[in-house]
Amino acid sequence: MATSSILPNRQVPPATRLPPRSLLVLGLPICLGALLLAMLTSIAFGAAEINATTVWQAIVNFNPENTNHLIIQTLRMPRAVTAALVGAALAVAGAIMQGLTRNPLADPGLLGIEAGAAFAVVGAVFLFQINSLGTYAVFAFAGGGLTAIAVYGLGSAGHGGPTPLKLTLAGAAISALLSSLTTAIMLFNQRTLEEVRFWLVGSVAGRDFALIGQALPYLVIGLGLALVLGRQITTLNLGDDIAKGLGQSTVWIKTFSAIAVVLLAGVSVALAGPIGFVGLVIPHVVRFFVGVDYRWIVPYSMLIGGTFLVLCDVIGRVVARPSELAVGVMTALIGGPVFIALVRWKVKR
């Protein structure tokens, strides 16, 4: 059990850490409410001053001739939805990665998904001079997916199958290689750097519902897999031997978990570019409140991850009006201190 805490050798009595089931059930609608509230805040806020009544009218009684309604419907709503979906997907992907590798510092980046996506996009911009969010998304998803498969393949080679250590090493090696190549291309070709530098930070600005629609099926499958696998990941988290002893087919669980991570993180990077910290920090925050059972960690990560990213996006727009800070900057600015506070608290115990 203790493996999910930041210091694995420190014993945390799990029985006292688990909140009662009724509280956990009650918490879900509260978190859902928080997410909806954050999304409403995001929709109500922007460069144009639009009063609350108009915002509400735009949602319930949309008039395509009205510029304010169009701003709400075609600019702000897709943005809020993108942030919510990407936040949810990243947090869940991070939670699964941490459970799968029994590494508290794991996040989707460990499978090389972000590095692979960045390399594919930068390479495509350089070679084919593509330049639209729609085509970026296709290359990002393909690049992230292929890299994850390569990492997983390399990490599974040899006897013993995919062990956490081998996966971590393979991921680190391939990520390092791809990141250097990405940097090399950008240094050689200034134009490419200019084109992709905002995408590379991670942003949810300018996304539309068409793009979200393309991403949605993958997201639904990924989140569905994660919810179904919650029980098995909890068991797997106890160690391969115990899981096997309890009659689990660990190879299949690991493979399906990896597929879920690739779908979730791949779609996230396709929609919003590489956004760090959400996948690392949110599962820890969630575990802090709901304990170590992945049947609860997954849905809570979904809701809290979504809320977190939506709020980061709102704050990024408030602090630098009328310009904005990309959401990828904000997640690190806010996620960093939260993570340090969490580590300090755990060390003290």
Add this chain to the structure above:
Amino acid sequence: MHHLKRYYLLGLLLLALVTLSACIAPAANPAPATADTTPTPVAASATEALSTTVTTVTAPTPSTGPATIQHEGGETTFTTVPQRVIVLEYSFADALFALDLQPIGYADDGVPAYLLKLLKATTAEPVGTRNEPNLELIARLKPDLIIADTTRHTTIYAQLNQIAPTVIFDSYRGSYETQIEIFEKMSQIFHKEALAKQVIADARQAFTAAQKLAAGHERNISVGVLAGTGFTAHSNASYMGTLLAGLGLPTALEPLEGKSQFLVDLEGIVTLKPEAIVVTCSPEDRGLWGEWTSKPVWQQLDAVKNQRVYVFNRDLWSKSRGLLSLHLVLRDAETSGLLAGESSRSVTCPDAVEE
């Protein structure tokens, strides 16, 4: 074992780098730098290509005593006229050509086409990018003057100054008038004040002619660059902002925290309520242009409905900022219908302008 893996990685990376550099290495301009006297008159054909700007070609004036120049890095005194000049921003290259001189080295990360044509006619060599000038290449050319920009080169100013006397100006974030002041200072270094006066007079004359065309069509505009994944708006303190304001086309956007240009979203443009929109972009950005202009909010803008969106080449309009490029910019502004307040004739991001 661990080391082996690292060497393996390193080897792979090196291999990849070599392959990459082979792909990217500039195909042209293999001419080695011969140490001939550099500030020779520009080839006549190259000058003629740039309309009537440089009409009189004065013989190299002998040095008339030392010249002391005030710039952002302090004060530099030149006892002799520099012969081997390296420019690290495009506007400085433009200024040299306007002064009938030429550089021996220039920063290159996509030189505007009209300038590249002039540079190709010389023996000047690229010395890295504007963001990362290659100090070794610069030193190898043995310059006796380097002209740098505050935005990109303040951090390496000391190193540049060790290689050769370096003057540093704020061209990148400077207004239209700032560019003219910089041009005047540069002319003092080379004792070319007389020629500079005439170049400036030519520019002012062309500007006044454009103002006359625009008279009676004064409108609020938004101006910016469409690149990457968004729109970088240029405020009323930027080069493009001040240039267009001088023509009776002001933008309401104020600078933000000292930045004269910054990213805004579509909503930001809506709040400015522009009567016309000036967008600059590169041919590679046509995909983005299509995406951007198909947004319902964009199509709902008055300027779009009234066909008052004027699209120009980004390299020429926002990267050049020179007195030679000014004539090309003004010609663009006239032919597009922008000055006379006519319907826009532009469709998408235009190709590079060569002459």
